Amino acid sequence: MNRLAKKIVPHIILTVFSLIILMPLVWIVRVSLTDKLTAYKIPPEIGTLGLNNYVDIFERFPFVTWFANSFIIAIVSTAIALPLATAMAYSFARLNTGGALLRLGVLASQMLPPIILVLPLFGVFLFVGLTQSRVSLIVAHLSISLPFLSWMLVSFFEGDMARLEEAARVDGASRWQAFLLVAVPVAAPGILAAGLLGFILSWNEFLFVLVLSGPGTQTLPVGLASLETHAGVEIAPLAAATVVSLLPVFALLPFLRKHLIKGLSLGALK
Amino acid sequence: MASITLDKITKVYPNDVTAVNGVSLDIRDGEFMILLGPSGCGKSTTLRMIAGLEAISSGDMLIGGRRVNDVDPADRDIAIVFQNYALYPHMTVAKNLAFGLKLRHVPASEIETRINRVAALLGIEPLLGRKPSQLSGGQRQRVALGRALVREPQAFLLDEPLSNLDATLRSSMRTELIKLHHTLGTTIVHVTHDQVEAMTMGERICIMKDGDIVQVGEPMEVYRNPANTFVASFLATPPMNLLPGRIESVGAGALVVAMDGVALPVPTAFQAAYASHSGKPVIVGLRPEDFHLAAGDAARTAPIDLVTITTEVLGPEVILVANLASGAGPEIHARMPRDFRAKIGQPLTLHFDLAEIQLFDPETTRVLPRPAHP
Structure with missing residues (x-):
């Protein structure tokens, strides 16, 4: 009995927690398949299910543009941030570039509420004539992901990595070769995990896009928010759009599970 | 193959810590040299300076006669084996x-x-297709060694490569390294804190302490004639017994080393060497294996009365831990035959082989020079 309880109780707890986390998702999926009136019915009704809303978001709203913007900005900003963050992390860890002061300075930029940074950034883009462009959004997202990713990667270049690199240098490698042929491949799981996080950071970012984007450069989070109009919330298309915008993250999930856990659990050297 | 010369090599870290203090050492072409010392003595830093992984603060480093102070590690043509193997x-x-x-x-x-x-x-050979994570500690050790060997470098630098292995494996790798050196004849510099490795593997041992070289010499030479009390107490387990004493003149040029209740006559061959220290305090060094149960020739051995503290039965031998009968001074360790037994508190008399006595100056801790073998 006792052993049975030990087996069952955790499952009950986990099931409850899973339901709490999954409920909003299930709710959104249900709403996306019904219409606005049914969506707000209490107690909930299933009503007639259909894919109208999914057609709707593509026909009535520039959903494809939002999606493409999100994707381009997330991919490009991550592709730029990742090598830079890797090099930064390496120089912090192995060369102690700038000492503790620079490291903390980089982190401090993330301590500020983004709302404080967004208006000066807008001013800068206005000055150089980049407002409402995708470039401005990529740069803005870089300002978030670069400090974050470099801090995340520092630990991968510390500790035993120094020995590996020394071994490579005695073996005949230059500093660059030691970095590219040994340090980077060994830190690859971490770099990959950092890349995935960078992508998600950009994909979900709202505030900078809200202020800096224009009609043609809005991303999904801002686009979705625009469905909450003064004429009421377009809850059903909103739900459908949310479901579609979740798909890339779901697609990344298998990689995330594998590499994020491996990447974050260090000790990859032993 | 190449000789390695360190000429007044100094390493000062940015925080003003001096790790290596003007060290000079000639490692001959093809020699198996051991750098031995406790942790923090500067031996690893010295090795890393030879490899080029640590900048040299002052002094000259020569490999094969070429000054390499500013030569990149990649261009020094040496190979290094790290303690944690550092396999890619x-x-x-x-x-x-x-x-x-x-x-x-x-x-x-x-x-x-x-x-x-x-x-x-x-x-x-069977491991060539595997990744390092699929290897055992001993296998990784071999691969790390192989990575050094395959390069056919001028010299091998080994940074405590055996210390992560278990005792059995360590002992077999010791033998294997000696064999390898015999086969290849390449210069090897081996850093270790293990005095057994130093004694068994090295053609010469360089003993370091606090960034200085204390003594360089062949293992038995260093063992028999330690330069100071540090070397005496660092080599061998149990190490040389070091007891406070005093040289006293007993007339007609004859000297005795007096300790609490014990008087060891100085052999005739040493009298001239020790005469100038007559009347002064000394540290008396007695190796554990020079205590014997039976008295020898009266001129060659002297009795020492002891009280047993305990015995450590090791199998091939028994280590007797005892105090002088007077109860004063530090514990004395003596190496006894395997069937020796003594009860705790039991008094006994052992006979010390006087030709093996070493005396040290208590102020400088340096040995008082005497003829090596009477």
Whole structure:
């Protein structure tokens, strides 16, 4: 009995927690398949299910543009941030570039509420004539992901990595070769995990896009928010759009599970 | 192959800590040299300066007669084996071995030949396709060694390579390294804090302490004639017994070393050497194996009365731990035959072989020079 309880109780707890986390998702999926009136019915009704809303978001709203913007900005900003963050992390860890002061300075930029940074950034883009462009959004997202990713990667270049690199240098490698042929491949799981996080950071970012984007450069989070109009919330298309915008993250999930856990659990050297 | 010369090498870290203090050492071409010392003595820093992984603050470093102070590690043509092996975890064993050769643009066919030869030499052929994470500690050790061997460098630098292995494996790797050195004849500099490794492997031992070289010499030379109390107490287990005493004149040039209730006559051959210290305090060094149960020739041994503290039965021998009968001074360790037994508190008399006595100056801790063998 006792052993049975030990087996069952955790499952009950986990099931409850899973339901709490999954409920909003299930709710959104249900709403996306019904219409606005049914969506707000209490107690909930299933009503007639259909894919109208999914057609709707593509026909009535520039959903494809939002999606493409999100994707381009997330991919490009991550592709730029990742090598830079890797090099930064390496120089912090192995060369102690700038000492503790620079490291903390980089982190401090993330301590500020983004709302404080967004208006000066807008001013800068206005000055150089980049407002409402995708470039401005990529740069803005870089300002978030670069400090974050470099801090995340520092630990991968510390500790035993120094020995590996020394071994490579005695073996005949230059500093660059030691970095590219040994340090980077060994830190690859971490770099990959950092890349995935960078992508998600950009994909979900709202505030900078809200202020800096224009009609043609809005991303999904801002686009979705625009469905909450003064004429009421377009809850059903909103739900459908949310479901579609979740798909890339779901697609990344298998990689995330594998590499994020491996990447974050260090000790990859032993 | 090459000789390695350190000429007044100093390493001062940015925080003003002096790790190595003007060290000079000639490592001969093809020699197996041991750098021995407790942790923090500067031996690893010295090795890293030879490798080029640590900048030299002052002094000259020569490998094969060429000054290498400003030469990149890659261009020094030396190989290093680290304590934690530092195998490239993302490469197979074969690729680990090939890495240095590829960087040096050795032709692929030559690389393959060399890898096969080294793999055969170390018995790691079946491991060539594996990743380091799939190897045991001993296998990683072999691969790390192989990675150094395959390069056929001017010299091998070994940074405590055996300290992560279990006792059995360590002892067999010791033998294997000695054999390898015999086969290859390449210069080896081996850093260790293990005095057994130092005694058994080295052609010469360089003992370091606090960034200085204390003594350099062949193992038995250092063992028999330690330069100071540090070397005396660092080599061998149990180490040399060091007891406070005093040299006293007993007339007609004859001297005795007096300790609490014990008087050891100084052999005639040493009298001239010790005469100037007559009447002064000394530290008396007695090796545990120079205590005997039976008295020898009266001129050659002297009785010492002891009280047993305990005995450590090791199997091949018994270590007697005792105090002088007067109860004063530090514990004395004596190496006894395997069937020796003594009860706690039991008084007994052992006979010390006077020709093996070493005396040290208590102020400088340096040995008082005397003829090596009477």
